[in-house]
Amino acid sequence: MAAEYERRRPDYPEEALRWAAEQIGLGEGARVLDVGAGTGKLTRGLVALGFDVVAVEPGAPMLEQLRMAVPQAEAHVGPAESIPLADASIAAAFAGQAFHWFDPERALPELHRVIAPGGGLALLWNWWDERDPLQRELGELVGYAGLEPYRDDELPGAPWFRELGRTVVESVEQSSPDAIVGYLSTASMFLTAEPQKREESLRKVHELASRYGESFPFPRLTYVFTFARVGDG
Ligand SMILES: C[S@@+](CC[C@H](N)C(=O)[O-])C[C@H]1O[C@@H](n2cnc3c(N)ncnc32)[C@H](O)[C@@H]1O
Known part of the structure; x- marks a missing residue:
């Protein structure tokens, strides 16, 4: 499953990472944490930026x-x-497609502890672009239509963090019916579905996507949020 995940999930656009780093004011070669790092999709992007x-x-x-x-x-x-790092040992923490899994009551003070004063936090989510007709149809079929990957009232806030800014970065990749089925098969709603239902839903996804051809451009939205760590201590 971890290998499938690595193969099927999209990377984060460099522009999104640069934007977040600039908002937080990260210096060259700064020590940063990727929390909920999974197979390292975001880690790789952060390493590439030095x-x-x-x-x-x-x-x-x-x-x-x-x-x-x-x-x-x-x-x-x-x-x-419960992050296995010393107090104030990193300049910033990043979380890609992961913050919604954390228990904010415990994760926010813990992130605040490991981030040095003056540092920050960046949250990223790759998401569907429902302006694209295929993704609009897919959304109706698999149930993400009209949803967002985060909840505004659950984003980090006082007393630990203060929002610096938010943006949405657009990118496009080439996709195919098989790639979409592969991607969706790593999504939790399909992983937890009973096998017969799962197969049937994925077959419908393939059928729908095939109507758009063997290969097609697939626009994607990356939501990026940045936060400053509050306080000197
Ligand atoms: C959708 S994956 C994203 C992985 C990676 N950041 C990426 O962008 O590909 C969500 C990750 O959050 C991790 N996760 C779940 N609960 C977590 C928690 N309480 N603390 C840290 N990570 C958690 C999962 O193990 C999984 O690797």
């Missing part, structure tokens, strides 16, 4: 995959609610 990256992920098989994919990053098993 940051000194430490990845923390609770799932050992995911972390194994990360160690192979991004050997430049330091990697530790652990959850966002």
Whole structure:
């Protein structure tokens, strides 16, 4: 599953990472944390920008995959609610497609503890672009229509963090019916579905996507939020 995840899920656009780093005011080579790092999709992007990256992920098989994919990053098993790093040891924390899994009551003070004064936090989500007719139809079919990957009232806030800014970065990749089925088969709603239902839904997805051809441009939205760490201590 971890290997499938690595193969099927999209990367984060460089523009999104640069925007977040600039908002937080990260210096060259700063030490940053990727929390809920999974197989290292975001870790890889942060390493490519020259940051000194430490990845923390609770799932050992995911972390194994990360160690192979991004050997430049330091990697530790652990959850966002109990991060195995010293106080004030990183300039910023990033979380890609992961913050909604954290328990904010415990993860926010913990992130605040490991981030140094003056540092920040960036949250990213790759998401559907329902202006695209195929994705609008898909949304109706699989149930994400009209949804957003985050909840505004659950984003980080006082007393730990203060929002700096938010943006949406648009990117386009080439996709295909098989790629869409592969991607959706790594989504939790399909992983947890009973096998027969899962197969049937994925067959319908393939049928729908095939109406758009064998290969087609697939626009994507990346939501990016940045936060300043509040306080000197
Ligand atoms: C959708 S994946 C995203 C992985 C990676 N950041 C990426 O962008 O590909 C969500 C990740 O959050 C991790 N996760 C779930 N609960 C977590 C928690 N409480 N603390 C840290 N990570 C968690 C999962 O193990 C999984 O690797």
